[in-house]
Amino acid sequence: MLAVARSLRPRWSGVELTLLDRVDLLADDTREAYRRLGWDVRSQCMDVMNWLRMDAEAPYDLAIASLFLHHFEGPTLESLLRGIASRQRLHCQRPRRDRSAASQRSASD
Numbered sequence: 001m002l003a004v005a006r007s008l009r010p011r012w013s014g015v016e017l018t019l020l021d022r023v024d025l026l027a028d029d030t031r032e033a034y035r036r037l038g039w040d041v042r043s044q045c046m047d048v049m050n051w052l053r054m055d056a057e058a059p060y061d062l063a064i065a066s067l068f069l070h071h072f073e074g075p076t077l078e079s080l081l082r083g084i085a086s087r088q089r090l091h092c093q094r095p096r097r098d099r100s101a102a103s104q105r106s107a108s109d
């Protein structure tokens with residue numbers, strides 16, 4: 001996500017970024033790198049299913065699921081996607097990051 005933030009500079013500034021994971025993955029130097037870009041970052045450390053039970057108003061402009069949705073399937077995945085969709089205007093899912101996935105994509109594209 002930090003690489004995305006860097007690539008969007010200087011067009012996107014003053015961004016409020018929430019990183020949700022049940023583990024706090026946000027290191028101090030990463031937080032500082034966001035700050036230098038003018039992004040206000042916060043770590044929301046909780047299970048995404050609890051997040052779904054919170055206020056369903058749409059406070060986000062964009063949600064990005066990075067290497068995340070593969071943890072869910074069936075009705076759970078369905079309710080997660082519905083919950084995400086109801087809380088933001090756009091949604092992106094990062095593709096798998098391994099080389100074989102990249103070559104499979106380019107072969108099938």
Ligand SMILES: C[S@@+](CC[C@H](N)C(=O)[O-])C[C@H]1O[C@@H](n2cnc3c(N)ncnc32)[C@H](O)[C@@H]1O
Pocket residue numbers: 020021022023025046047048049066067068071
């Ligand atoms: C492959 S890691 C990806 C981490 C990060 N999003 C990234 O792109 O580097 C998958 C993450 O999903 C988180 N995760 C799995 N199930 C979760 C859940 N129910 N609620 C919140 N986070 C969850 C794990 O803690 C783990 O950090």
